Amino acid sequence: MKFRTHQLANGLQIVAECNEHAYSTAVAFFVNTGSRDESADVAGVSHFLEHMVFKGTPRRSAADVNRELDELGSHSNAYTTEEQTVYYATVLPEYQDQVVDLLADIMRPSLREDDFDSEKKVIIEEIYKYDDQPPFGAAEKCMEAYFGRHALGNNVLGTVDSVGKMTPAGMRDYFQARYSPGNMSLVACGNVDFEALIAAAERHCGSWTRFDTHRDTTRATPVLGSERIERIVATQEYAVQISAGPEATDPIRFAVRLLSYVLGDEGGSRLYWALVDPGLAEYAGSSAHEFDGDGIMMTYLCCSPVDAMANLAIIRDIQQDLDRNGVTEEELELAKSKVCSQLVRRSERPSNRLFSVGANWLSRQEFRSVKDSIEAYQAVTCEDVRTVLERFPLSSTMTVSVGPPPVT
C-alpha cells in the first residue's frame, strides 16, 4: 500500500492510495463545494450542477456520457453534501485511462439550456421523493433550525421554488466561482497506476485555468430549542436532534466518533438498550459529522407519536448522564472493537476506501492509512471523551420532530 500525491501547475491535486493487489480501481473528482457555498437566490445549485455535469461537454452529448460509463463497465455516481461534490467511478484496472478521460471531460460541462430544462424536472421529482419519505425532511429541517442564518443550514436539494427559478446563467456563475482546479482533487484508490494517472490528469486537466475561491468558515452560533412539524400522512413520529461537535481538523474527532458509538450505534449502545431493544422506538441512533470550521452530533428517533415525548425524555436523561459522568471503560472498549473491525472490513473495497481517503484529503490535506486510524482510535481514553463532553455537551440541542396531527 503506497500513498502518492502530485500537484499540477494550475493547482489540481492528485492523491492516491495504490494497492497493486486490488481487483478494481476507484477514481473520483472531489470538489470543495456544496450547499454552504450557495447564496439564497441559487439554493440547490451545487446539487443541480452535479446532475448537469453528466449532461455532456463540447466533446460528448449526455447520451455519450451515459453510454461510455456503461461501456467501461463502471459503477459510477455522484453526490453533493453541505461542502463537497463528488463524482466517482469504479472500474477494472485496465480502464483507468479511459475513465479518467471521461470524468475529467465532464468536469468542464457545457450546461446546455435544453438539458437544463429537462433535468430541472428530474430534480423537482427528487425533492418530492424525499419530502414523501421518512423522515420527511426532519434532518434538513433540524440543520436549518440549529444553524440559523449560517450557511451550513442550507438545504442541499434547495426547494421546488428555488430550483424552479434557477437559470443556466446563475449556474454558470456558480461554476465559475467554485470549480477552480485549485479547489478540486483527483483521488484514486485500489489498483492505481500513479504515473499514468498524473499523465492523464496533465493531458485532460492541465489547461484548466485557476482562479481564487472563497468559503466563510466561521463557526455558527447554535440555535437551541425545539420545533414540531405536522404531516397529515405520517404514521410514525420522526425526531432529529443536533448538538455541537468539533470541526474537521480537531484531533478530538476520534473521541467524538467513539462517543457516538457509545450513545447511538444501531447494533448496541445506550440508545439501543433504552429504546430499540424494549420496542419503545423503531429506530434510535446517533452520528457525528465534521465540517470545515464546525461540527455536529446528530441523534435520530423514530417511534409511535404517542410515545415521542416520553422517548425524548429518556434520550435527554442519557445525554445528561453522559455529560456528567462520561463513558465507562467497558463501553469505550466495545466501541473501539466495533469501529476498528468496521474500518478494516470496509477498507477491503477500493470503492469504499476512496471516500475516506478523499474526505481526509479535502478536509485536512493529510493521508491516514487504515492502520493510522486504528491507532488513533485505540489511543482514545475515557478522559478524552470527558474533555469532548465538557466542550460539546450532548444535552444542548435543537430538536425538530415531524409527525401526524394529534389524535383528538
Add this chain to the structure above:
Amino acid sequence: MPWLESAAFAILIPVGAAHDPEGRQGLGNFVGDMVQRGSGARESRQFVESLERLGVDRSSSVSLTHSSYSAATLASNLFPALSLYADLVRRPLFPGDQLEESRLVCCQEIRAAEDDLVQRTLEKVRQLQYPAPWGRPAYGEWDHVQSITLDDVQTHFADTYGPDEAIISVAGKLEWEALRDHVESLFGDWKPQTRLLVQETSTSEDHVHVPHESNQTHIAVAYPSVPYRNEDYYQARASVGVLSDGMSSRLFTEVREKQGLCYTIYASLNTLRDQGCVLCYSATSTDRAQQTLDTTLAELVRLREGIQESELDRLKARIKSSLIMQQESSASRAVSMAIDWYHLEAIRSLEEVSTKVNALTAESISEFLRRCPPGDFKVASLGAQPLEVSV
C-alpha cells in the same frame, strides 16, 4: 478468499412468512426477534456484547422463505462468532419477560412500513403477480401479532428451526478443513425438523390503486418471467439489464433522461424457487404519473422486438466488473453463495457465471423474448389519483 482480512457467514433457516400459521401472520418474524434475546449461557445483553467484543457486524431478516442471520468480522474472530450463532439458532432462551418487548418491536415495524410508500407499492404488485402467500409482507398482520403467545413462539421454533434444508454459507479468509470440523462440532448433533408445505391461492385482479395524499404517485408494474433455476435465467436477466442496468439502459434513457419524467425508475428480476417475475418501479408527480406509466409500458412492449448487440456489449462489461468486484467482499460473497445453494443446491463459481454470460448473444436474448414476451402486466399505484392501464 485469502487476500482478505475478513470473514463472513450467513445462516439460513428454511422458515419464513410463507409458513406462518393461519391467524398468526407475523409469527416467523416474531420468533426471529425472540431468538436474539439471549441464547445458550448468555442473556440478551451479554449475547450482543460478546458479539461486539468480537467486532461482529450482524444483521437478521425474515423473508417469505427463510429466517436469515448473518455476520461479518475479522477472520481471526470467525469461529467464536459462529459458536455464538449456533446458540442463537439452536438454544434460544425465550425469556418470557421480554415477550411484550418483542411484540412492541414487531408493532414498530408494522407502523414504520405504513410510511414506506415504495415498499407498500411493490408489495401490492407482488400480491397481484404471485399467488398467496408469495406477496405477503414478513411483518404480518397487526391483530395477529397482538395475539401471539410465548407458547406460539416456542412451538413454532421447535417445529421449524432445524438442519433440514438449512444453509450455512461462509466466505473470506478461512481454512476449509478447520471450518468444516468447527461447524460439525456445533451443528452435527442437531435433530432434523419436519418439512413445511405452502398452500398457494391465486388472485385474478390485474390492477390496484391505493389512494394516498402524497406529492408523488408510486407506480409498480410486474410481468411473468423465469426463476433463477430455469435454464433461460441468464437470457431473462440480460433482458432486464437492457431495461435497467446502467445509465444508458432503456428505462433510464427514455423515461428519465429524454423526458425528465421521474427521478427513480428501475426494473429487476425477482425470483422465488419455482416462479419469477420482472418488477418495475417508478414515482413521479401526480400530473405526470399517467405519462410515466404509459411510457414505461411502451418500453416493456418494445422489448418484445428484441435487443441490439451494442446493448448487450455494455451489459457484459458491467456484469464482468461486478463479478470481479464480488471478490472484494466476504459478506456479499457469503450471502450470494447461500442464495445459490437455496435455488440450485450448488454454488456457481464466478468462472461459471462468466461463461454463461459470455455465451449470451443479442439473438439468443431476442429469441427468448419472442418465446416469453413481456405482457400480462399487473399494475399497482399509490397516490392522489388512480391511473388508466392501456395495455
